[in-house]
Amino acid sequence: MNIGQASKATGVTAKMIRYYDEIDLVRPASRTDSNYREYDDRQINELRFIKRARSLGFSMEEITQLLSLWRDRGRPSREVKAIADRHVADLDARIGEMQAMADTLRHLSHCCAGDDRPDCPILADLTEGKEPSDPVKRRPSFNR
Known part of the structure; x- marks a missing residue:
C-alpha cells in the first residue's frame, strides 16, 4: 500500500x-x-x-511503551495494565480539574446579571487571579 x-x-x-x-x-x-x-x-x-x-x-511516550509491549509476544500483561491504570488515574484527575472549572464558571455565570450594567463577577474573578479549584476562595456577591 x-x-x-x-x-x-x-x-x-x-x-x-x-x-x-x-x-x-x-x-x-x-x-x-x-x-x-x-x-x-x-x-x-x-x-x-x-x-x-x-x-x-x-501520550506519545505511553504509545511507544504500549507498541513495544504489543510487539513483544512474551510480555507480562501487568506492564500493559500498569500503563493503562496510570493513564486512567491521570484522566480522572483531569476530569476533576475540568469539573471544578466548569462549576466555577457555572457559578460565576449565574452571578452575572448579563445586562447593560458594567459590574461583572466573571471579570472580577478573572482579575483576582486565583485558581478555580481554590477551596478557600469566596465568590464576589453582586447586588442586582
Whole structure:
C-alpha cells in the first residue's frame, strides 16, 4: 500500500504517518524504486494501534511503551495494565480539574446579571487571579 492507501485504511493522515516514521514510532516502510513508501499489513496494524491509542488519550511516550509491549509476544500483561491504570488515574484527575472549572464558571455565570450594567463577577474573578479549584476562595456577591 502506498501512503495514501495506508492513510485511508487506518484513518491516520499521511502527514502523521510521515511524522510517526520520522520519530521511529512505526517500523520503517519499505521504499519503491522511485522512493515512495510502501506499507504492509504489519505497519497498517501498527498505525491502527496508534490511532486507537491516540483516541484514548495516551501520550506519545505511553504509545511507544504500549507498541513495544504489543510487539513483544512474551510480555507480562501487568506492564500493559500498569500503563493503562496510570493513564486512567491521570484522566480522572483531569476530569476533576475540568469539573471544578466548569462549576466555577457555572457559578460565576449565574452571578452575572448579563445586562447593560458594567459590574461583572466573571471579570472580577478573572482579575483576582486565583485558581478555580481554590477551596478557600469566596465568590464576589453582586447586588442586582
